[in-house]
Amino acid sequence: MNILVTGGAGYIGSHTCISLLEAGYSVIVADNLCNSKIETLKRVMKITNKEIIFYKIDVTNEHDVEELFEKHSIDGIIHFAGLKAVGESQKIPLIYYYNNIVSTIILAKVCEKYGVKRFVFSSSATVYGENQVPFFENMNLMPTTNPYGESKVISERILTDVAKEIPGFSVAILRYFNPVGAHESGLIGEVPNGNPNNLMPYITQVAVGKLDKLRIFGDDYSTFDGTGIRDYIHVMDLAEGHVAALRYLKEGVQVYNLGTGKGTSVIELVRAFEEANNIKIPYEIVSRRHGDIAACYADVTKASRELGWRANRSIRSMCEDSWRFELNNK
Ligand code: NAD
Ligand code: UDP
Numbered sequence: 001m002n003i004l005v006t007g008g009a010g011y012i013g014s015h016t017c018i019s020l021l022e023a024g025y026s027v028i029v030a031d032n033l034c035n036s037k038i039e040t041l042k043r044v045m046k047i048t049n050k051e052i053i054f055y056k057i058d059v060t061n062e063h064d065v066e067e068l069f070e071k072h073s074i075d076g077i078i079h080f081a082g083l084k085a086v087g088e089s090q091k092i093p094l095i096y097y098y099n100n101i102v103s104t105i106i107l108a109k110v111c112e113k114y115g116v117k118r119f120v121f122s123s124s125a126t127v128y129g130e131n132q133v134p135f136f137e138n139m140n141l142m143p144t145t146n147p148y149g150e151s152k153v154i155s156e157r158i159l160t161d162v163a164k165e166i167p168g169f170s171v172a173i174l175r176y177f178n179p180v181g182a183h184e185s186g187l188i189g190e191v192p193n194g195n196p197n198n199l200m201p202y203i204t205q206v207a208v209g210k211l212d213k214l215r216i217f218g219d220d221y222s223t224f225d226g227t228g229i230r231d232y233i234h235v236m237d238l239a240e241g242h243v244a245a246l247r248y249l250k251e252g253v254q255v256y257n258l259g260t261g262k263g264t265s266v267i268e269l270v271r272a273f274e275e276a277n278n279i280k281i282p283y284e285i286v287s288r289r290h291g292d293i294a295a296c297y298a299d300v301t302k303a304s305r306e307l308g309w310r311a312n313r314s315i316r317s318m319c320e321d322s323w324r325f326e327l328n329n330k
Contacts (some may be wrong), residue, residue, distance in 0.1 A: 003078060003246070004072075009029060011179070011190045012239070014043075016243075017044045019243045020078075021044070028055070029054045031054070031056065032059075077118065078122075097147055107119070108162045112162070117168045119171045125259065126148070127141050127152050129293075156173050159173065159253060173255045175298075176258050177233050177296065178199075178230045179234075180199075180235065180318045183235075183325075187325075191329070199269060203269070204325075207279045214284075215283070216266050216270075218285070218286075230295075231263055231264075237313050247307075248306060257299060277320065
């Protein structure tokens, strides 16, 4: 089966390529490399000892996407391509809305034209906004406060409407919680552009000495230690969740939380990293980051029941694998 992976050179896409290749799928990647490098795909091929067909194209370009569909018989799409920095999305909203929404429209349009019925979409837990935790797939979504989050809400809506109209069209909307970690080989992982926004890459850069200390954004949340709680999920567990979703796809739209179901505070993650890797992480408490919520974790029973998938890698292995990748790639 030929799977088109848009954004396949990126962090989650590249790890998912490994899981797809190991599960026996053929992989075609379309990526404009705006936030990734071709070297990552070379490493994926090295890890798996399998080939990937690569197109350096922008998936908002309908002509280029159609050309790819003319050349290859595509059986399904996993659509990762997108811009993902929340803060940046507030500064350049039009670029975010255009890239993240137009890409979804073009891909759905081309799927309709070429009769491709399988579509897996990268959404985010951010669509839940400030709901009560744990987040369930059938909750009413709350405003997300930023264009990145809204672009995910709108893309979900578009795919839901399209699925109602195209007979046999099968969509899995996957709402990721907080992906961290790296492939255990240490060859691929997350490479932030400039100073990291996210906690784990920030910790690894402090650990390696690129940054002087971690700034913890607030210790006055109504959580057990006052710091923010998130549901960190190992990127390889997440990758395997995509294969499970692809296998299960059925007509219409299915939404799944991909998380572990367990919340970890900022301080707990720092301590886990220190223990796993025997490195001290200096930190100071600063004020809250605008737009952050106190707690975000998933209810994961739906994915477990329907997809037969469950995240099983520990916080410790997330810390060990993130660190191995940082050390290999500093
Ligand atoms: P990433 O930036 O590492 O990967 C995205 C890839 O898409 C990059 O390789 C980039 O070059 C490519 N790309 C972007 N726009 C493109 C376009 N128009 N045409 C072709 N290629 C394009 O990001 P990631 O962390 O791997 O995230 C993948 C997806 O998962 C994104 O849609 C993101 O919004 C979503 N997501 C990520 C997280 C997270 O914390 N990393 C959480 C929830 C959802
Ligand atoms: N965080 C922090 N310092 C940082 C980056 C993040 O204290 O340099 C906190 C943040 O406030 C949140 C948690 O770590 O409580 C996870 O943040 P991240 O940006 O990784 O994920 P998101 O907030 O998007 O879920």
